[in-house]
Amino acid sequence: MVDPKRVLQNLDELRALTSDEQGAQRVAWSPIWLKARAWFEEKLKDLPVEHHYDAAGNHWVTLSGQSEQALVIGSHLDSVPNGGWLDGCLGVLAGLEILTSLANEYNGKPPCTVRLVDWADEEGARFGRSLFGSSAFAGSHTINADRARTDREGTTLEAALRNCGIDVEHIDEAATEQKNIAAYLELHIEQGPILEKLAKSLGVVQGTKGVERWAITFHGQEVHSGSTPMEVRRDALAAAAKLALEIRPIARKHPQSVATMGSVKTFPGIVTAVVGRCEATLDMRDLDVSVLAGMLREAREASERFAKEERCSVQWSKIWSIEPIPFHPELIKLCEDAIVETAGTSEQLPSGPLHDAAEVARLGIPTVMMFVQSLNGLSHNRAEDTSRAHVEQAVVALHRLAAKTIEWIQQR
Amino acid sequence: MVDPKRVLQNLDELRALTSDEQGAQRVAWSPIWLKARAWFEEKLKDLPVEHHYDAAGNHWVTLSGQSEQALVIGSHLDSVPNGGWLDGCLGVLAGLEILTSLANEYNGKPPCTVRLVDWADEEGARFGRSLFGSSAFAGSHTINADRARTDREGTTLEAALRNCGIDVEHIDEAATEQKNIAAYLELHIEQGPILEKLAKSLGVVQGTKGVERWAITFHGQEVHSGSTPMEVRRDALAAAAKLALEIRPIARKHPQSVATMGSVKTFPGIVTAVVGRCEATLDMRDLDVSVLAGMLREAREASERFAKEERCSVQWSKIWSIEPIPFHPELIKLCEDAIVETAGTSEQLPSGPLHDAAEVARLGIPTVMMFVQSLNGLSHNRAEDTSRAHVEQAVVALHRLAAKTIEWIQQR
Numbered sequence: 001m002v003d004p005k006r007v008l009q010n011l012d013e014l015r016a017l018t019s020d021e022q023g024a025q026r027v028a029w030s031p032i033w034l035k036a037r038a039w040f041e042e043k044l045k046d047l048p049v050e051h052h053y054d055a056a057g058n059h060w061v062t063l064s065g066q067s068e069q070a071l072v073i074g075s076h077l078d079s080v081p082n083g084g085w086l087d088g089c090l091g092v093l094a095g096l097e098i099l100t101s102l103a104n105e106y107n108g109k110p111p112c113t114v115r116l117v118d119w120a121d122e123e124g125a126r127f128g129r130s131l132f133g134s135s136a137f138a139g140s141h142t143i144n145a146d147r148a149r150t151d152r153e154g155t156t157l158e159a160a161l162r163n164c165g166i167d168v169e170h171i172d173e174a175a176t177e178q179k180n181i182a183a184y185l186e187l188h189i190e191q192g193p194i195l196e197k198l199a200k201s202l203g204v205v206q207g208t209k210g211v212e213r214w215a216i217t218f219h220g221q222e223v224h225s226g227s228t229p230m231e232v233r234r235d236a237l238a239a240a241a242k243l244a245l246e247i248r249p250i251a252r253k254h255p256q257s258v259a260t261m262g263s264v265k266t267f268p269g270i271v272t273a274v275v276g277r278c279e280a281t282l283d284m285r286d287l288d289v290s291v292l293a294g295m296l297r298e299a300r301e302a303s304e305r306f307a308k309e310e311r312c313s314v315q316w317s318k319i320w321s322i323e324p325i326p327f328h329p330e331l332i333k334l335c336e337d338a339i340v341e342t343a344g345t346s347e348q349l350p351s352g353p354l355h356d357a358a359e360v361a362r363l364g365i366p367t368v369m370m371f372v373q374s375l376n377g378l379s380h381n382r383a384e385d386t387s388r389a390h391v392e393q394a395v396v397a398l399h400r401l402a403a404k405t406i407e408w409i410q411q412r
Numbered sequence: 413m414v415d416p417k418r419v420l421q422n423l424d425e426l427r428a429l430t431s432d433e434q435g436a437q438r439v440a441w442s443p444i445w446l447k448a449r450a451w452f453e454e455k456l457k458d459l460p461v462e463h464h465y466d467a468a469g470n471h472w473v474t475l476s477g478q479s480e481q482a483l484v485i486g487s488h489l490d491s492v493p494n495g496g497w498l499d500g501c502l503g504v505l506a507g508l509e510i511l512t513s514l515a516n517e518y519n520g521k522p523p524c525t526v527r528l529v530d531w532a533d534e535e536g537a538r539f540g541r542s543l544f545g546s547s548a549f550a551g552s553h554t555i556n557a558d559r560a561r562t563d564r565e566g567t568t569l570e571a572a573l574r575n576c577g578i579d580v581e582h583i584d585e586a587a588t589e590q591k592n593i594a595a596y597l598e599l600h601i602e603q604g605p606i607l608e609k610l611a612k613s614l615g616v617v618q619g620t621k622g623v624e625r626w627a628i629t630f631h632g633q634e635v636h637s638g639s640t641p642m643e644v645r646r647d648a649l650a651a652a653a654k655l656a657l658e659i660r661p662i663a664r665k666h667p668q669s670v671a672t673m674g675s676v677k678t679f680p681g682i683v684t685a686v687v688g689r690c691e692a693t694l695d696m697r698d699l700d701v702s703v704l705a706g707m708l709r710e711a712r713e714a715s716e717r718f719a720k721e722e723r724c725s726v727q728w729s730k731i732w733s734i735e736p737i738p739f740h741p742e743l744i745k746l747c748e749d750a751i752v753e754t755a756g757t758s759e760q761l762p763s764g765p766l767h768d769a770a771e772v773a774r775l776g777i778p779t780v781m782m783f784v785q786s787l788n789g790l791s792h793n794r795a796e797d798t799s800r801a802h803v804e805q806a807v808v809a810l811h812r813l814a815a816k817t818i819e820w821i822q823q824r
Binding site: 190191192193194197209211213223224225226227228229230231232237238240241242244245248251252256257258259260261262263264265266268269270271272273274275278281283285319351352353354377378379380 | 602603604605606609621623625635636637638639640641642643644649650652653654656657660663664668669670671672673674675676677678680681682683684685686687690693695697731763764765766789790791792
């Protein structure tokens with residue numbers, strides 16, 4: 001039988017071991033992260049499993065089954081600096097509990113193989129490269145672009161990896177782990193306010209939203225704030241301010257779209273000068289690829305209109321984008337059933353943040369994620385929280401989902 | 413006779429001596445500024461004048477007249493880094509030409525004393541304290557607030573002054589120079605686009621606008637840009653963007669008002685987070701004290717309304733303010749006459765930027781300024797320019813104004 005209280009105990013133990021008063025400090029490739037991984041290895045001692053680290057530092061724990069077809073449950077032990085007590089590690093420790101209970105239920109030999117993966121460096125907190133391990137696994141990693149990345153102290157990603165016994169030249173060999181994977185499940189905290197607002201403890205994730213991330217620069221003219229009449233100004237901030245407000249109705253046309261101007265920089269940025277140049281960032285997300293493309297087009301047209309109105313010019317430069325990644329419809333249905341059986345009610349929602357599951361789903365591996373309610377929508381800081389009762393429900397529901405997925409794999 | 417071409421020659425000579433390809437480099441208290449002042453002293457050699465530096469580093473050149481009542485013509489040789497070829501030094505070198513021609517016209521003894529002052533550190537470019545010398549002269553200097561100011565290298569204002577032979581403890585003694593001053597005139601480039609737009613070469617300055625300068629901080633909530641629906645956000649940037657746009661109609665209600673948001677800073681200021689805190693600056697100016705107070709009140713009320721709409725809070729913190737300083741009505745009339753006689757047409761306009769003349773006028777000394785047209789409204793960079801014909805007209809008009817003012821002083 002699955003024991004959700006043991007998951008809470010493990011979470012508390014890990015928190016005591018790897019947090020300080022500012023929060024969790026399990027930044028990937030750091031001594032505290034390695035300590036968390038060593039602690040986790042200890043937890044495997046009495047289980048009938050094989051475990052190893054792949055070429056990219058992902059930790060694979062395998063409970064061999066009667067078939068080589070494998071169900072994989074994954075998440076990550078690494079955290080952002082000053083992180084919360086649940087982000088990532090909930091999924092790994094819940095997965096450990098499912099593996100433990102399946103080993104017991106099937107006397108060490110379930111109908112199909114069950115594997116647990118602790119992905120390396122999901123957060124990208126130190127080198128700015130999220131989903132490091134899962135993208136190496138998926139073959140979507142760009143070694144040459146990433147090997148020269150440095151942290152604040154100037155240490156390269158390559159050197160940090162070498163310290164952890166990983167050779168950046170060979171991380172693509174992690175793709176060998178893809179073999180025989182029949183399905184992938186991931187439990188994560190929502191990190192948003194939707195389930196709390198709906199008073200639901202658990203939800204099925206439909207997929208991860210596509211992201212369009214752009215740098216937008218308005219060029220006007222820097223002039224003296226005291227001597228330049230209002231009507232002759234070419235105020236780059238005014239154009240950017242109009243765009244900051246306009247992206248909101250653009251996003252609100254669609255129920256799940258979001259659009260965010262997260263950074264604005266003004267140049268020269270002094271109290272006595274009209275802003276001559278304004279640099280802003282835009283991040284837009286939606287689960288529907290055509291909705292996302294439409295939003296981007298509308299924002300771009302609006303920026304050109306505002307630039308014209310303010311007699312400025314505007315330039316767009318892409319920072320990064322990713323297409324929406326929908327999860328597997330049959331696994332979505334199984335997840336919905338598992339949640340309803342556990343909590344009485346479910347909800348379907350997309351994930352705004354990216355997760356390792358997106359890299360797995362891109363390969364065509366049937367994938368689904370389950371979200372558990374976050375309190376106040378907060379994450380990536382020590383105020384991140386979820387009620388302990390909801391954590392327990394999540395473990396029970398994940399166990400139900402794993403059982404259903406094993407059955408589904410056998411029937412394919 | 414006044415020789416306006418000699419002023420142009422001197423301007424060219426000073427430019428060659430104290431500029432590089434980035435523009436003028438006569439930053440106060442620097443070796444290049446001292447070189448400019450030494451060059452200027454050479455120009456006095458053949459004139460029947462006494463000259464000395466006062467306790468604050470202002471340079472006074474005195475042509476004694478039949479009466480001790482003194483007409484003072486002033487401006488400044490210091491520049492911002494990468495400055496223009498006219499800002500400040502035009503007024504000093506035009507003043508030198510007037511002094512020279514008056515000495516000739518009256519055989520070294522005009523009806524009243526005529527003095528020229530080169531104010532020290534008008535720009536405040538290095539230590540952020542504008543009008544240094546003229547405020548010491550006017551007794552409005554705040555020694556204790558300013559002595560600890562440092563430049564980028566950490567040098568204190570006090571130490572920089574000591575290097576130039578000035579003891580910060582005694583700068584208030586510059587006030588002794590106030591004795592017998594009957595009128596003050598200052599010629600300056602407009603640094604704005606108004607005269608050019610009206611196709612007028614010269615204008616009378618009605619006074620310097622009052623300034624209200626504030627730091628405004630909106631507090632919202634930092635949340636994840638991917639997981640937080642639009643309708644639950646508390647976006648501090650949105651509130652600031654509304655204010656950036658609203659200050660414009662507030663200023664446009666009054667023909668000469670200006671309002672500028674020159675700096676916006678976003679926190680955490682990253683592409684993936686809704687702005688939790690937004691810091692902005694506001695600078696508002698008008699010549700009418702009640703108009704200025706009304707604008708400030710409207711902006712403040714608007715900011716509170718926008719904060720409420722966005723479920724943010726807002727704080728205002730004063731950076732600095734100064735009341736409007738009107739110039740002397742009779743000198744304004746004399747200046748108008750001098751300009752019309754020279755250029756055929758004149759214009760009255762307020763000064764948005766502050767000038768040393770404002771410190772003099774605050775003392776109750778009858779004061780007026782004359783503006784010469786700037787091209788494209790540009791200043792404080794090497795693109796600053798004025799047509800050479802307009803510079804010549806300005807010198808002729810200033811000479812006429814000086815003659816009229818000497819007559820006016822005698823008749824009082």
